[in-house]
Amino acid sequence: MWVYVFTVLLAVAANQVGWIAAEVGRQPWIVHPPVVRNDAGEPVFDQAGFLEYETVEVELPDGSSQVRHAGLRTDDGVSKVVEAEQVAASIVMFLFIYALLGSVWLFVLNRKIQAGPEPPAQGFDGEVPLKNLLAVAADPSERRSMIDVEAERGNDTAVSEPEPSTELKPNDKSAPNNEEPT
Amino acid sequence: MIETLPDCGALRLVAILDLSRETMAYIWFVILAILLTGYAILDGFDLGVGILHPFVAKTDRERRLVMNSIGPLWDGNEVWLVTFGGALFAAFPEAYASVFSAFYLPLMLLLCALILRAVTLEFRSKVHSTAWRTVWDVLFFVGSLLATFLFGVAVGNLMLGIPLDENHEFTGSFVQLLNGYSLVAGLLAICAFAMHGAIYLSLKTEGDFQQRLTPVMWRTFAVFAVVYVVMTVWTLMIAPRATATFGAMPVLWIVPILNGLALMNIPRAIHKRNTAYAFFSSACMIAAFVFLFITALYPFLVPASSAPSNSLSIVNAASSASTLRIMLVIALIGMPFVMTYTGLTYWTFRGKVKLDETSY
Numbered sequence: 300m301w302v303y304v305f306t307v308l309l310a311v312a313a314n315q316v317g318w319i320a321a322e323v324g325r326q327p328w329i330v331h332p333p334v335v336r337n338d339a340g341e342p343v344f345d346q347a348g349f350l351e352y353e354t355v356e357v358e359l360p361d362g363s364s365q366v367r368h369a370g371l372r373t374d375d376g377v378s379k380v381v382e383a384e385q386v387a388a389s390i391v392m393f394l395f396i397y398a399l400l401g402s403v404w405l406f407v408l409n410r411k412i413q414a415g416p417e418p419p420a421q422g423f424d425g426e427v428p429l430k431n432l433l434a435v436a437a438d439p440s441e442r443r444s445m446i447d448v449e450a451e452r453g454n455d456t457a458v459s460e461p462e463p464s465t466e467l468k469p470n471d472k473s474a475p476n477n478e479e480p481t
Numbered sequence: 482m483i484e485t486l487p488d489c490g491a492l493r494l495v496a497i498l499d500l501s502r503e504t505m506a507y508i509w510f511v512i513l514a515i516l517l518t519g520y521a522i523l524d525g526f527d528l529g530v531g532i533l534h535p536f537v538a539k540t541d542r543e544r545r546l547v548m549n550s551i552g553p554l555w556d557g558n559e560v561w562l563v564t565f566g567g568a569l570f571a572a573f574p575e576a577y578a579s580v581f582s583a584f585y586l587p588l589m590l591l592l593c594a595l596i597l598r599a600v601t602l603e604f605r606s607k608v609h610s611t612a613w614r615t616v617w618d619v620l621f622f623v624g625s626l627l628a629t630f631l632f633g634v635a636v637g638n639l640m641l642g643i644p645l646d647e648n649h650e651f652t653g654s655f656v657q658l659l660n661g662y663s664l665v666a667g668l669l670a671i672c673a674f675a676m677h678g679a680i681y682l683s684l685k686t687e688g689d690f691q692q693r694l695t696p697v698m699w700r701t702f703a704v705f706a707v708v709y710v711v712m713t714v715w716t717l718m719i720a721p722r723a724t725a726t727f728g729a730m731p732v733l734w735i736v737p738i739l740n741g742l743a744l745m746n747i748p749r750a751i752h753k754r755n756t757a758y759a760f761f762s763s764a765c766m767i768a769a770f771v772f773l774f775i776t777a778l779y780p781f782l783v784p785a786s787s788a789p790s791n792s793l794s795i796v797n798a799a800s801s802a803s804t805l806r807i808m809l810v811i812a813l814i815g816m817p818f819v820m821t822y823t824g825l826t827y828w829t830f831r832g833k834v835k836l837d838e839t840s841y
Contacts, residue, residue: 380582380651389589396596403600407607 332370505809506799509572510782512812516568518771520561522677522764527551527558529678531598531625532671535618537682537697543690544618545841548602550685550834552841555602557826559595560819571808575649575798576782583643583651584635587658591631598624606841629674630667634658636774637666640720642786649783649793662715669712672705673767676747680760685834698751698759709744716777722784723777733776740769 325331332352335343343351355369500508530551538544570577581588597620605617641662644653679701683694716723727733743766750759778784782798785791799805 378578378582378585381585385585385589388586392589392593396593400596400600403604407604410608 327372327374328370329373329376330371332368500806500809502799502802502805503796505802505805506572506795508809509568509799509805510779510795513565513568513572514771514775516561516565517775518768520558520565521767521771523558523561524555525674525677525767526681526760527555527678528625528629529674529676530682531621531678532629532675533678533682533697533701534625535622537679537690537694541614542836544614545606545836546686546690546834547682548605548621549836549840550682552602552834553826553830556599557823559599564819568808568812572800572805573782573793573795573798574800576793579645579649579651579783579793580639583653584638584658586655587631587634591628594624594627594631596624598628602841626671629670633667633670634663636670637663639783640666640716640723640774640777642722642784642792644787645783645785645791645793646787647791649785649791649798652787662719665708665712665715669705669708672701672708673763673770676701676705677760677763677767680747680751680756680763683756684760687833695751699748702747702751706744720777723773726776726779736769736772736776740766740773743769 335351335353337343345351352368352370354366356364357367358364530547534544534547538547566577569580601617601621601624605614605621608614638658638660641660643651644657646652676698679694679698683691683698686694743762746762747759747766750756750762779795781792781794783793785793800808
């Protein structure tokens, strides 16, 4: 059974490798230009065997114009202001944060798994009527887990008035009362 | 049949298709201002709660009360910031590129602060150990404080203008961003949010704990008022641009006046023990602050301190007409949903905060 514990890594690896494939495959474009297609909808290649891209006419500051590919190359997209050390510092920071959060997550999750699931306090027979959900949302004294609400259904006790709160709220005209027909 | 059509909603939406790029750029400027105002008011109180956390909560139960007072709300509040960043990126890509490159390191620090603060709420209650909880308490405080401070520093720098060359590239350095004026702006943000958070906490709690918050409200207000006066005088001295827009539109003077009135109304409301009124006043004050910041920038998004002609203005930083148009249509469809779920969340979690088995 231990082998299943490590299969979690496969899902994570698949996710990451997919991202890497997308990012590397897109190069040298950060915004890929549209590909020229023939009437049959197939991409067109030039004589050297490279894909042909759609072009766009760009107006230069001196008034002349130039025809360019309708995409953005990665080296044109990179910030000229941010220095390499700053990028390195931010990568180290994120490595640190993710390592920290990853280990905390493993620690907490492991504890939860070791402790096992808590038995439900009350029986819970599935369906919760919509009316009941709305009543819970509308009444602050009913703010608790749905299990408790289920347990109290049929137990037709008078519900305490929502306590007067001084909080800012939208007009408080129709707090639906909670005496629901069962 | 045709005559009745102009009244129906679908056709009015089509009118967007005729707007010029410039008009839509100004519309997006106003939308960004609204997003920033909403963010400052909403995340303002939960950042303030984080700043006050170690000072007002003495027991573990009180710390949980403080955290749960913002528990279901803080992440929705931060969506306003995400939306602001996304809208800035799409509507004013040049301004986004210049500012995010110029503020690269501070923004990374901000991300770090917001991430740590966010996970704190989730992890703190998971283990029953004093040491464990203390670590998360410290991170919650540091994250809230640092994020607020950095927001203030960013606003201070934009008030002053940042050095840009003729290609709108930042020519300054990280150390230059930490100038005296901007540091005091960071302090002002901390004081404002701490006061806003204290009033919010008082709204959400009861009994002995709530009683102890009254002196906290007074103290945070006093400190805030002092920094506010310093900052106002300093701004008028060094940034004549801050009031230039008022010359063209004298009706806007109503905003600084309302700002002053809202500020003075806070102690009045606290004295009358009307906390909701105090919260409303501090929310209005923050809104007026953001408005003053935006009018000080207008008609620029990023004023260049090097040469005014290098500034990023609303028009020269805006996207193409078709981008702005698509965004406007999406915003008109999306906004009602955001308003609805925000309203529903606040309605559902109104009233005093209670601890139960589902609490943090």
